[in-house]
Amino acid sequence: MPFKTNQILQNYQAILIHPKLSGGRCSGELHTTSELICFVSEEINYTFSINDLTIEAGGAGNRFVFLKNKNEENISIYTKDKSILKDENLTSRKHFSEEIGQAKKTLNKMLVGTLTLLGIVAVLIVSIYLLKDRMVTGLANQVPVKWEQEVGDKLFTSITLQHEFIKNDSLSKIFNQVAQPLFKQIEKDGYKVDVYFIKDPTINAFALPGGKVIVNTGLIEKANNWEEVLGVLGHELAHVTQRHHIRGVINNIGIFAILSATLGDVSALAGTFANLGGKLASLSNSRAFENEADETGWNYLVQANINPSGLISFFKIIKKEYEPTTDSLKTDHIDLSFLSTHPQTEERIAHLIKKQQQLKQTFQPLPNTFKGFQEAIEKE
Ligand SMILES: [Zn+2]
Structure with missing residues (x-):
């Protein structure tokens, strides 16, 4: 693989969406270096220059970070490992700071959404307990x-x-x-x-x-x-x-x-x-x-x-x-x-x-x- 020895190599569990894959996608490892974005799996290896990278959060419930080659629209790599947004290979490049900031915001929205949902569930559970006596009586009456x-x-x-x-x-x-x-x-x-x-x-x-x-x-x-x-x-x-x-x-x-x-x-x-x-x-x-x-x-x-x-x-x-x-x-x-x-x-x-x-x-x-x-x- 074309890594230079002095580069910091970071690894993340990720999924690649690629038209050449039989199921359309496969899981593997994502590596970043200061030069390259590289997806490695048993089925396929996919590498592109970090200069062509775009970063955004998305997917189901905005839970994932997507890394795409801007020249290949139909291919993307995504990971749920949010630590990638702190990856030095990415953060060291100033022009990513806006995309990274935006992605963090999107993921936070998801977090707020989850907390709100948890809050609603908690309120529901508490109400059920408060209503329990009434429900027991209602049920007994049946x-x-x-x-x-x-x-x-x-x-x-x-x-x-x-x-x-x-x-x-x-x-x-x-x-x-x-x-x-x-x-x-x-x-x-x-x-x-x-x-x-x-x-x-x-x-x-x-x-x-x-x-x-x-x-x-x-x-x-x-x-x-x-x-x-x-x-x-x-x-x-x-x-x-x-x-x-x-x-x-x-x-x-x-x-x-x-x-x-x-x-x-x-x-x-x-x-x-x-x-x-x-x-x-x-x-x-x-x-x-x-x-x-x-x-x-x-x-x-x-x-x-x-x-x-x-x-x-x-x-x-x-x-x-x-x-x-x-x-x-x-x-x-x-x-x-x-x-x-x-x-x-x-x-x-x-x-x-x-x-x-x-x-x-x-x-x-x-x-x-x-x-x-x-x-x-x-x-x-
Ligand atoms: Zn008694």
């Missing part, structure tokens, strides 16, 4: 209530195998009579409420997706009045109507699955939801859901003309009961529990007390049947 009921029924069956239920029609009748105004609030949202009592001394209650609620005898035994029991019940039923189980599942699947389900169909969610079983609990017991259930449950009670302060006094009972050993909170059965978020009890009480102070309504006292009901439950 899931038929029937699915929730089916999953709830499955869970219920497994609970019947693990626990002893109280089967006493007259007790159920007494309870349902007192709770009727509350049930009506939930039935407005298309849910049918069924409350069951199981023999378990743990102070607990939990709702299954679809509307079944399980109350432990331990909760009835520790409560002082109907208002406290219904306070817990209002909270549990709010988990049902606010669809915390399915929303928990969707949250857990992740944002991109949500997006694809939002754009496509929701049937893929059905399988996931149905197979989660007991794991539903940890998903539906987020702090945000608990607060929402307190809030919504409270409103149900107010609308049902039941004094919601029972929820506060029952929280205080739980707090007193479980304060010394938080370990005793662990429940072994399906974990959709009222208690599993115990550590936030203090905060939740404080929030509800604020709501209580804003109440202007006075409430009808509930029937005087609680003590009798409680004794009968204890005897079962």
Whole structure:
């Protein structure tokens, strides 16, 4: 090759566009010297004098630097190696400075364009996260209530195998009579409420997706009045109507699955939801859901003309009961529990007390049947 020994040789990965090439182009190495521009590859070597060189940026997205022989319009060499614009063989020649300056500008424009695009993408991602809750809720609303009921029924069956239920029609009748105004609030949202009592001394209650609620005898035994029991019940039923189980599942699947389900169909969610079983609990017991259930449950009670302060006094009972050993909170059965978020009890009480102070309504006292009901439950 016609290089003189005292010349600085620079190398760049490049592509040559040449009519003699079978595919019209090939990749190879570009060398510059103080005299020559030289493209070397296995297929072809192409050399021209640096005096005939023109330099410009261009190509797809203006990402490349083109080196052309001004006498051969249909031939060009291009590289994405931008360091060529600092090549001394080129910069040392004053008449290239304008072309090099122009090429740098074009490449910078591309950079600004890329950064703008990245910025837009970042804003989009942030908005998706901010909108996530709304999308989760929107998606949950597309899931038929029937699915929730089916999953709830499955869970219920497994609970019947693990626990002893109280089967006493007259007790159920007494309870349902007192709770009727509350049930009506939930039935407005298309849910049918069924409350069951199981023999378990743990102070607990939990709702299954679809509307079944399980109350432990331990909760009835520790409560002082109907208002406290219904306070817990209002909270549990709010988990049902606010669809915390399915929303928990969707949250857990992740944002991109949500997006694809939002754009496509929701049937893929059905399988996931149905197979989660007991794991539903940890998903539906987020702090945000608990607060929402307190809030919504409270409103149900107010609308049902039941004094919601029972929820506060029952929280205080739980707090007193479980304060010394938080370990005793662990429940072994399906974990959709009222208690599993115990550590936030203090905060939740404080929030509800604020709501209580804003109440202007006075409430009808509930029937005087609680003590009798409680004794009968204890005897079962
Ligand atoms: Zn809860």
